[in-house]
Amino acid sequence: MSSNTGEKVGAVLVVGAGVGGMQASLDLAEAGYKVYLVDKGPSIGGVMAQLDKTFPTNDCAMCTLAPRMVDCGGHLNIEKLTYSEIESIEGEAGNFNVKIRKKARSVDPDKCTGCGECSEHCLVKNIVYLEPPAVPKIELEADDLSKVDEIIGRYSGGRESLLPILQSINTEFNWLPEGMLRRVAEIKQIPIEHILRLATFYKSFSLEPRGKHIVTVCTGTACHVKGAPRILERFERDLGIQTGQTTSDMQFTLEAVRCIGCCGLSPVITIGEDLYGKLSPAEAAKILERYRD
Ligand code: FES
Missing domain, CATH: 3.50.50.60 (FAD/NAD(P)-binding domain)
Known part of the structure; x- marks a missing residue:
C-alpha cells in the first residue's frame, strides 16, 4: 500500500x-x-x-x-x-x-446484529404469497364426521399430535379418507400439504379405500425361499384380485411386504393383527377362508 x-x-x-x-x-x-x-x-x-x-x-x-x-x-x-x-x-x-x-448493502453493517429478520422479510428473495385456489370441500357423512372429531379430540397439541391422529383414523377406517384429512387440517390448523406428505410417507397408511381385512404375505428372502410366492399366487387366485388390490365386496386387501422380522416362522402371512407362520399354500388358503363373512 x-x-x-x-x-x-x-x-x-x-x-x-x-x-x-x-x-x-x-x-x-x-x-x-x-x-x-x-x-x-x-x-x-x-x-x-x-x-x-x-x-x-x-x-x-x-x-x-x-x-x-x-x-x-x-x-x-x-x-x-x-x-x-x-x-x-x-x-x-x-x-x-x-x-x-x-x-451496496440494504442493511447498515454497524447496526446489524445478525438477527436474520431482514432476510426473512426480503422483498427480492421472497416469493409473493398468493392465496391457494379454493379446493372443493369434501362433505363427510354425519357419522364419519363425529368419529373423526372424536379421534381428533383425543389428542391435544398441534403438529406433534398428527401422527397418532392419522394412526387412529387408519385403525378405525383402514384407510385415510381425504375428507377426514381435510377435517384434521381445519381443526388442528395444519396445512393439508403437510398432512399428505406424512400420510404418503408411511406404507401402513393408505389414501385408497382398503378391505376389512388386510392380508399381507411376506416376500422377504427367508419367506421367498420357503414358498411365499406360491402362497401369494394362491391368495390372488382365491380372492380374484392382484397383489395391491381390494376385493369388490371390500372384505380383503392383499399386500406383499418385505421381511416382518419373523424369519424363523417363514413363510409368514398376517391377516389384520393375526400372524401365521410355517404355512403351505393350502393351509394359508384355509386360514383365509375363516375370515370370510
Ligand atoms: S423374510 Fe419373511 S419374516 Fe423375514
Whole structure:
C-alpha cells in the first residue's frame, strides 16, 4: 500500500477472508501492520463455515474458524471490507494503489446484529404469497364426521399430535379418507400439504379405500425361499384380485411386504393383527377362508 505521496507505508491488503486470510490478517495486525481484509462475500469466514469436520484430524470446522472470526472482527488494526471486490491494482511492492468496489448493502453493517429478520422479510428473495385456489370441500357423512372429531379430540397439541391422529383414523377406517384429512387440517390448523406428505410417507397408511381385512404375505428372502410366492399366487387366485388390490365386496386387501422380522416362522402371512407362520399354500388358503363373512 502507499500514501498519496508514494512513500512506503506499513499497510497490507489481504484478499479473501477465509480461514487463511483471517489468520494472515491476525498475524500481520499483531505485528503492527494496518490490514485491509477484502472479501467478495457479505461476511468474513469463507467456505469453511459450511463444513462440518475437517480432514485429516476430523476437527470441528466451526471450532477452528469461530475464534479467528471473533478476533478478526474485533481487531482495531484490521479493516474489514466485505461485499467488496478489487477493481484495479497499480504500483509496485511497498507502494500499491488499489481500487476497491464496495457493493451496496440494504442493511447498515454497524447496526446489524445478525438477527436474520431482514432476510426473512426480503422483498427480492421472497416469493409473493398468493392465496391457494379454493379446493372443493369434501362433505363427510354425519357419522364419519363425529368419529373423526372424536379421534381428533383425543389428542391435544398441534403438529406433534398428527401422527397418532392419522394412526387412529387408519385403525378405525383402514384407510385415510381425504375428507377426514381435510377435517384434521381445519381443526388442528395444519396445512393439508403437510398432512399428505406424512400420510404418503408411511406404507401402513393408505389414501385408497382398503378391505376389512388386510392380508399381507411376506416376500422377504427367508419367506421367498420357503414358498411365499406360491402362497401369494394362491391368495390372488382365491380372492380374484392382484397383489395391491381390494376385493369388490371390500372384505380383503392383499399386500406383499418385505421381511416382518419373523424369519424363523417363514413363510409368514398376517391377516389384520393375526400372524401365521410355517404355512403351505393350502393351509394359508384355509386360514383365509375363516375370515370370510
Ligand atoms: S423374510 Fe419373511 S419374516 Fe423375514
